[in-house]
Every structure is written in C-alpha cells, then in structure tokens.
Amino acid sequence: MSPSVSPLSRYKPLVNLLTALAVSLAIIGSNGTPLFNQARALIMESAAYLYVPIRWIESISTIQKDYRELQQEHIKAQIELNKFKTLVYENQRLKNMLGFKGEKSFQVIPANVLSDVGSYTMNSLTVDQGSQDGVELLSGVVDAKAQLVGKVVALSQNTALVQLVSDKNFRVSVREMRSRDVGILSFTLSKGYVIQDVPKNAEVIAGDSVVTSGFSDIFPEHIFVGWVSDISPVVEDYVKSVQVDLATDFNRLEEVFILK
Amino acid sequence: MIDNIKYTLIGFFVLIFQWMLGDLFSIYDITPNFLVIYIVYVGLTSSQLRAIWLGFILGFIIDALTATSMIGISSLALSLVGYLAGVFHDRIVRIPVIMQYLLYTGFIIVFFIITVLISFQDSQWTVGNIVFLILLPKTLYTLGILSGSFILLRVGAD
Numbered sequence: 011m012s013p014s015v016s017p018l019s020r021y022k023p024l025v026n027l028l029t030a031l032a033v034s035l036a037i038i039g040s041n042g043t044p045l046f047n048q049a050r051a052l053i054m055e056s057a058a059y060l061y062v063p064i065r066w067i068e069s070i071s072t073i074q075k076d077y078r079e080l081q082q083e084h085i086k087a088q089i090e091l092n093k094f095k096t097l098v099y100e101n102q103r104l105k106n107m108l109g110f111k112g113e114k115s116f117q118v119i120p121a122n123v124l125s126d127v128g129s130y131t132m133n134s135l136t137v138d139q140g141s142q143d144g145v146e147l148l149s150g151v152v153d154a155k156a157q158l159v160g161k162v163v164a165l166s167q168n169t170a171l172v173q174l175v176s177d178k179n180f181r182v183s184v185r186e187m188r189s190r191d192v193g194i195l196s197f198t199l200s201k202g203y204v205i206q207d208v209p210k211n212a213e214v215i216a217g218d219s220v221v222t223s224g225f226s227d228i229f230p231e232h233i234f235v236g237w238v239s240d241i242s243p244v245v246e247d248y249v250k251s252v253q254v255d256l257a258t259d260f261n262r263l264e265e266v267f268i269l270k
Numbered sequence: 271m272i273d274n275i276k277y278t279l280i281g282f283f284v285l286i287f288q289w290m291l292g293d294l295f296s297i298y299d300i301t302p303n304f305l306v307i308y309i310v311y312v313g314l315t316s317s318q319l320r321a322i323w324l325g326f327i328l329g330f331i332i333d334a335l336t337a338t339s340m341i342g343i344s345s346l347a348l349s350l351v352g353y354l355a356g357v358f359h360d361r362i363v364r365i366p367v368i369m370q371y372l373l374y375t376g377f378i379i380v381f382f383i384i385t386v387l388i389s390f391q392d393s394q395w396t397v398g399n400i401v402f403l404i405l406l407p408k409t410l411y412t413l414g415i416l417s418g419s420f421i422l423l424r425v426g427a428d
Contacts (some may be wrong), residue, residue, distance in 0.1 A: 023318045023356060030326040031351035037342030050341070053334040060286060109271065125335075134338050163338055173338045178390070199395045199403060223403055 031121040051140075051166030058138065058169040061124040064137070072073065116230055119268040121144060131172040135160075137266060150229040150269040157234045157257045158182065158222060159266050168269070174260060175235075177202075184235050185223040186252070189213045192223045195235065195254060203236070205252040213236055214252050230269065274320065277312055281324050284308045295415075300404070302412040305332060306381045307419060309348050310355045310374060314425055318356020325352035340389050345385035351377050355401055362426045370426045374416055378409050 033088050040046045121137035139145050146234065151159040160180065164171035173180055176197055184195045184205060191212040193205035218238040225230025240253040288304045295302055305328050313321035331339040355377055362370060371400030386405050387397075420426060 022382035023322065023353060026319050026322050027349060030322050031346055034326065034329075034349060035344045037345065038340060041341050045343075050334045053331055055288070057286075059336055060290070135337055136335070171338075177338050178395075179339055182275040188318075195348075198401045 016169065047164070049061055050164055052162065054136065054169045054171065055140075055166040056099070058124055058136065059168075059186070063136070065122060065124070113152060115145075118270040119143060119270055121145075121170070121268055123263050123267050132266065133160075133177040133180075133206075134163070135172050135259075135263065135266075136170060137170050138168065139268060140170050142167045143163045144243055144270055145170050145268050146270065148228050150233070150236070151266050152233055153258055153263060153266055155234070155257075156267075157236075158229070159260075159263065161228050163266065166265065175258065176255060176260060182235070183223040184211070184220050184223040184254075185231070186214050187219040187221055192194075192225065193252065195220070197221065201251070202239075203208060203252050203254040205254060207249045208250055208252050210250050212250070212252075214241055216240060220254050273316065276402060277316060277324060280398060281312075281328050282343075283331055285328050286330060287426050298407075300407045302408070303378075303381065305329070305344075305348060305357050305416070306351055306378055306412060309352045309417045310416065310425070311319070311420070311425060313355025313357075314353050314359055314360075314362050315345055319358055321352030321356045322349050323352075325349045344384055345382045349386070351381050354380065361383055364397055365426070367426070371413075371417065374420070375409065375413055378412050378416065379405075382408050382412075 054268045062178055066243050092129060119139050119141075121139035124136040124138055137151075145162060145165060147165055149162045149164055149167070151161060153159050158175055160174040160177070161171045163173040175182065175195075179198055181194050181196050185192050185207070186208075189212050191208055191214060193208045195203060195205050198204050205220070220235040220238060222229040222233040222235060223230055236254045236256040236258075238252055239255045242251045244255065284304050292304065294303050307323075309321055309325045309328070310323055326345045329345030329348035330342060333344045337344070357398075358365070358373060365373070382405050386400060386408070390400050390404075
C-alpha cells in the first residue's frame with residue numbers, strides 16, 4: 011500500500027509561490043513608503059561596502075594622472091572664470107537696473123560612482139554620498155563638466171541611487187539656447203533623446219545647444235544637456251519633435267556632482 | 271541546512287556579479303540576466319521551494335539596488351520562474367534535449383515578459399519595439415549563456 015500524501019504537502023510549493031507573489035505585490039504596492047525606503051537604504055548601504063576596496067585600488071592607480079589633468083583644467087577654468095566674472099557683474103548690474111529678482115544659489119557635493127546599471131529598462135548609478143553628507147532626494151546630478159547626468163531617486167546614509175537622463179522614466183524641462191524654445195526632453199526607443207511638442211515655428215537647427223530651462227526645483231537653469239541632432243517633420247500640424255545628442259558620456263562617469 | 275546556506279551564498283555571489291559586472295556583458299544595451307539562470311538551475315537541480323524563495327529574496331535585493339521604478343517586480347518574476355523550473359525538478363533528465371531548451375526559453379521569456387513589459391507599461395514605446403528590440407534579444411542572449419553554463423554543469427544530462 012502506497013503512503014498517502016497529505017493535501018497540504020502536495021500544494022506546499024503552490025502555497026509558497028502564492029505567498030511569495032503576494033509579498034512581491036505588497037512590496038510593489040508599498041514603493042515609496044517610509045518603511046520601504048528604510049529597507050532599501052539598508053540594502054544600498056550594505057552593498058556599498060563591497061566597493062570600498064575596489065575604489066581604493068582605483069584611486070591609488072589614477073590619482074597622479076588625475077591630479078595633472080585637474081591642474082590643467084583648473085588653469086583653463088580660472089581664465090574662463092575671470093571672463094565670466096566680468097560678464098556676471100555686468101549682467102547683475104543690468105538686472106538690478108531693470109529690477110529683476112536674484113537667482114537661486116546651490117551647493118555642490120562631489121561623489122564617486124560606485125556602480126552603474128545601463129539597459130533599456132533601467133539606467134541608474136550608485137554614488138558614495140548619502141543623506142549624512144547632505145544629499146537630498148530629487149537633487150540634480152551633473153558631471154565634472156557641469157553636464158546633466160540625472161537626479162537622486164533613493165537615499166541611504168552613505169549612498170544615493172541616481173536615475174540617469176537615459177532612463178525611460180526620466181523627464182527634464184530644457185531650453186534650446188539659440189531660439190530660446192522650451193520643451194520636455196525624454197528618451198524614446200525609436201528616436202533616442204527627443205524634445206517633444208516644440209512649436210512648429212520654432213527656429214531650431216541641428217547643432218544648437220540645449221540646456222536645462224530652470225523650470226523645476228531639481229535643476230537650475232543653464233546646465234548643459236547636449237546638441238540638437240535632427241528635427242522631425244511637423245506632427246499633427248502644430249508641433250514638431252527635436253532629437254538631441256546628449257553631451258554626457260555615461261560610460262566614463264567616475265565622479266559626479268550633486269546639486270543641493 | 272548546509273544546502274540552504276550553500277545555495278544562498280552562491281545566489282549572493284551571482285547577485286553581486288550581476289550588479290557589479292553585469293554591464294560588462296552588455297551588447298547594445300542588452301544585458302543578460304544571470305539571476306534568472308541561477309534560479310532555473312536551483313529549481314531544476316535542487317528544490318522548488320528553495321528556488322521560489324531564493325528568487326524572491328535575490329529579486330528584491332537587485333531591485334532595491336538598481337531599479338528606478340516598480341521595485342519588487344523582479345522578486346515576483348524570479349519566484350514564478352523558480353516555481354516553474356521546480357516543477358521539472360528530477361524530471362528534466364527524462365525530457366528530450368530539444369524540449370529541455372524550449373522549457374529553458376519559456377522560463378526566461380516568462381521572466382522578461384513580466385519585468386520588461388510591466389516596467390514599460392507607462393512608456394510610449396510600441397509593444398512591437400519592446401518585444402523585438404528588448405525582450406527577444408535579452409531572452410536569446412540570456413538563453414545563450416544559460417545553454418553554455420548548463421552544458422558545462424551537465425544540467426539535464428543523465
């Protein structure tokens with residue numbers, strides 16, 4: 011006589027699967043809650059320790075080369091800065107004469123890139139600065155040349171997860187420098203980076219520079235985004251879309267700067 | 271107990287590998303998923319329950335480390351793949367090789383259908399673009415690596 015199998019043990023895998031699915035759905039439903047954010051921060055914090063020895067070895071091997079490059083960049087930047095200081099002073103004086111209000115100021119927090127994930131589904135990177143260092147959620151992130159990188163979407167005490175411009179869910183308000191037209195930049199699979207809904211009479215040409223518009227609390231204006239690469243024909247008779255080549259090289263990001 | 275610790279440690283190694291080095295295997299932004307390969311392996315060679323819960327835990331951690339939206343979707347998908355792979359635990363060696371590879375393809379497609387299609391539901395991309403430019407290339411790439419690994423590990427062989 012064969013031993014009888016209890017119904018409970020027969021359905022044990024199915025019960026376990028349903029439990030796992032239910033918990034997964036509960037997690038999806040609780041995305042963004044304080045408890046969930048704490049759990050996520052704990053995981054990010056723990057994982058960041060894996061990068062400590064790697065970063066140390068990397069920094070030792072590149073520090074001399076980086077220092078020389080930085081010296082050169084510093085001298086060039088100092089000359090540029092002197093030019094701009096004169097222009098800023100002049101601009102400020104003219105604005106005062108016209109009665110404009112002052113611009114928002116921001117601080118910059120330098121951060122090392124710990125890891126990055128790049129694919130069509132998600133594009134993010136982890137950096138070694140967190141809430142303890144003054145980083146806040148939805149802070150803007152730029153590279154060493156002040157070009158747009160992304161924004162902070164998750165935080166732990168010592169790390170932050172940055173959503174890159176190339177992420178499918180990323181949107182940013184941008185301005186075309188020459189024509190001064192404003193639009194929303196996003197990534198599309200068929201055309202790459204596109205500024206949607208640009209008025210059909212906008213005088214945009216290939217090669218024009220694109221910067222952030224400043225119409226948000228995340229990014230100040232004038233952060234360089236990229237160049238116009240192509241302009242699509244007018245869609246629905248009143249708008250056209252403008253394709254953009256991003257300036258930031260995401261494959262070479264080692265340090266970023268978080269705007270606070 | 272020892273098996274649980276062993277499979278969990280290997281799972282964490284695979285997870286760290288995926289997180290830190292996954293991008294090195296990226297071709298035109300198509301990255302294979304090593305976690306799904308590992309969960310299929312656990313389901314076929316170890317136990318169904320272990321595959322379900324390892325899938326859940328590893329999926330949650332990888333989402334927490336990398337995802338910008340819909341955190342928890344990988345744990346859902348990997349649990350399901352673990353369950354499906356576990357159904358064929360001990361039976362896989364009796365299945366013809368072609369059928370074995372069709373099953374592996376099915377497991378991987380299930381995983382990517384859930385993770386890719388759901389995460390793209392709010393995008394403006396057409397289903398055709400998502401399927402032919404992302405889902406299928408990812409599936410084939412992951413299947414290629416799974417096939418190589420399973421041949422080396424003699425999974426499904428007598």
